[in-house]
Amino acid sequence: MTSIDAGLPGLISHYARTTPDALAVTDGETTLTYAGLEAAARDFAQVLRERGIRPGDAVGVLLPHSVPTVVTQLAVWCAGGHYVPLDPDYPPPRIATMLETAGAVLTVGSKDLTEAAGIPGDRALLPPAGSEQAGDATPFAEYDPDAVAYVMFTSGSTGRPKGVAVTHRGIAGLAHRPEYVTITPRDRVLFHSPVTFDASAFEVWGALANGAAVAVSTADRLSPTGLARDAERLGATVTVLTTALFHHLAARRSPLFGVLRGVLAGGEALSAQHARSVLRAHPWLELVNGYGPTEATTFATAHRVTDADCDGPPPIGRPVAGTTAYVMDEHGEPVAPGVRGELWLGGPRLALGYVGQPDRTAERFVDHPAAGRLYRTGDVVSARPDGTLDFHGRTDDQIKVRGFRIEPGEIEHALREHAGVADAAVVVQRPAPDDARLVAFVVPEDGAAPGAAALRAHLEERLPAHLVPNVWGFVDALPMTGVGKVDRRALAERPVDGDGTDSPPAPAASLSPLQQVVADLWSQALGFPVDDPAADFIALGGHSLLALCVVEDLREDLGVEMSLADFFAAPTVAAQAAHVEQALLRLHEGPGTPDDAPSPSVVEDPR
Known part of the structure; x- marks a missing residue:
């Protein structure tokens, strides 16, 4: 019997002793057994110590999904530090802010990633290259369950991201022997979520805490089609999906569900229609609706979804892994079953707080006189008589888009830094149940609108892609409520053109037959007619999940592969039709295509 008394490092050492040859990590080409993983982590921990890492130090991890990523994270713990996952696609200023x-x-x-991020050479270290046996010369640092395990960043309302300090006790309690999903030593958990998304911590440690294997998707940010291929190639049995991606896969009847045994979906409200369609097509599937903020270590409540749950919105379930949950009124008093209130979470898995933000920490993490230390989620829920929770929305302006938690204030703060912006407000509009679009309403400085393209470029230099609005509107003034606050509900219901311009469009040129094919696919994805070869997908409100619909339809209808990078590099109907034409010519030429001819790359995932 294993125990979490020594934390995840101790559990991995246990498996390295008792099942040394069991598979721990694989990407399909590189594999590590539990003995090999522990040895590689000890070896790299020694390198970290030689570079000055001491207990309590933070170490940035700027790597794609890979076996070395898993080794590095464990090695940081072995050296006594905590890791900070960084996304290579984030703008350098964002990465610098997170590290600072x-x-x-x-x-x-x-070397290429650290240089691109502007990290000085004396503060950078190459990842581990091998798995040499290090013996017992570099033992794991003494385990402290209340020490920080990793710092995961979420959007911040003040204009700076919030670094949530998750403890070793928190992640160990989440991962070891979870009662809310089945993970056995025979399982392989797919590691595919962005490393800056807290689901990725469960994908790695949920496997290794239970003697299972981490199945690493090395083709970073796979398309849904590629995700299914990768899951099958790696023998994955369990995965975590953002709710938006789950809906997308369900709507397109993805073969991924036929490969897996267990799926955890979380991040937004789960569609009953999509859940029912997946369960009826794959009745063996263990589908879990998970809920939880990073501040409570990924999953705080969970519910095993059945067909009967799909008669209405599926619940977010009951507390799991030691979490306590209270539905409170505005005075911090419990409300009766069936009454809506704010969800306050407690238990040993709460984070320590926000790094370097004591005031913000004190605001959200409170000492309740009867229930102890609790985290105020800002989520509105109600409890059924048996304690099962139903989700009803937010108490504040925070929003969720495609699984990402977004504080509109962070985007608005960045917009106001532009010289042409006097004020701004950001909301979510939902033109369809499965389509959430981030919309920015901008008040121009001195009445001269800087233009959506300029503002988009301004944000792309400062914020990650999921914080850049899809749709833009320019207004003379922001609407206000009776108490003087921005009327976000009115903005969310206000129609706006995709690029936010008020000038009449120029007459559209006629479409060629191939341009018409592309335009029809765009129309189907966006939900309105597109008939201009110069139309721009992003300016029309398109985003990555809608783009995936187009590239998958191109593959299914024409046999053409297009990566999201290619899609957004040529975002007009005419440019994409030209790309499709070249791809079709290469397909027609067959194996005689010159070696130096450009070839379609693997489709990337939007997350």
């Missing part, structure tokens, strides 16, 4: 906020003294990453 977390107080990282070193960043592990390939």
Whole structure:
């Protein structure tokens, strides 16, 4: 019998002793057994110590999904530090802010990634290259369950991201022997979520805490089609999906569900229609609706979804893994079953707070006189008589888009830094149940609108892609409520053109037959007619999940592969039709295509 008394490092050491040859990590080409993983982590921990890492130090991890990523994270713990996952696609200023906020003294990453992020050479370290046996010369650091395990960043309303300090006790309690999903030593958990998304921590440690294997998707950000291929190639049995991606896969009847045994979906409200369609097509599937903020270590409540649950909105379930849950009124008093209130969470898995933000920490993490230390989620829920929770929305302006938690204030703060912006407000509009679009309403400075393209470029230099609005509107003034606050509900219901321009469009040129094919696919994805070869997908409100619909239809209808990078590099109807034409010519030429001819790349995932 294993125990979490020694934390995840101790559990992995246990498996390295008792089942040394069991598979721990694989990407399909590189594999590590539990003995090999522990040895590789000890070896790299020694390197970290030689570079000055001491207990309590923060280490940035700027790596794509890979076996070395898993080794590095464990090695940081072995050295006594905590890791800070970084996304290579984030703008350098964003990465710099995250490293500064977390107080990282070193960043592990390939030379090209650390240089692109602007990290000085004396603060960068190459990732582990092998798995040499290190013996007992580099033992794991002494385990402290209340020490920080990793710092995960979420959107911040003040204009700076919030670094949530998750403890070793928190992640160990979440991962070891979860009662809310089945993970056995025979399972392989797919590691595919963005490393800056807290589901990725469950994908790695949920496997290794239970003697299972981490199945690493090395083709970073796979398309849904590629995700199914990768799951089958790696023998994955369990995965975590954002709710938006689950809906997308369900609507397109993805073969992924036929490969897996268990799926955890979380991030937004789960569609009963999509859940029912998946369960009826794959009745063996263990489908879990998971809920939880990063501040409560990923999953705080969970519910095993059945067909009967799909008669209405599926519940978010009951507390799991030691979490306590209270439905409170505005005075912090419990409300009766069936009455809506704010969800306050407690238990041993609460984070320590926000790094470097004591005031913000004190605001959200409170000492309740009867229930102890609790985290105020800002989510509105109600409890059924048996304690099962139903989700009803938010108490504040925070929003969820395609699984990402977004504080509109962070985007608005960045917009106001533009010289042409006097004020701004950001809301979510939902033109269809499965389509959430981030919309920015901008009040121009001195009445001269800077233009959507300029503002988009301004944000792309400062914020990650999921914080850049899809749709833009320019207004003379923001609507206000009776108490003087921005009327976000009115903005969410206000129609706006995709690019936010008020000038009449120029007459559209006629479409060629191939341009018409592309335009028809765009129309189907966007939900309105597109008939201009110069039309721009992003300006029309398109986003990555809608783009995936187009590239998958191109593959199914024409046999053409197009990556999202290619899609957004040529975002007009005419440019994409030209790309499709070249791809069709290469397909027609067959194996005689010159070696130096450009070839379609693997379709990437939007997350």
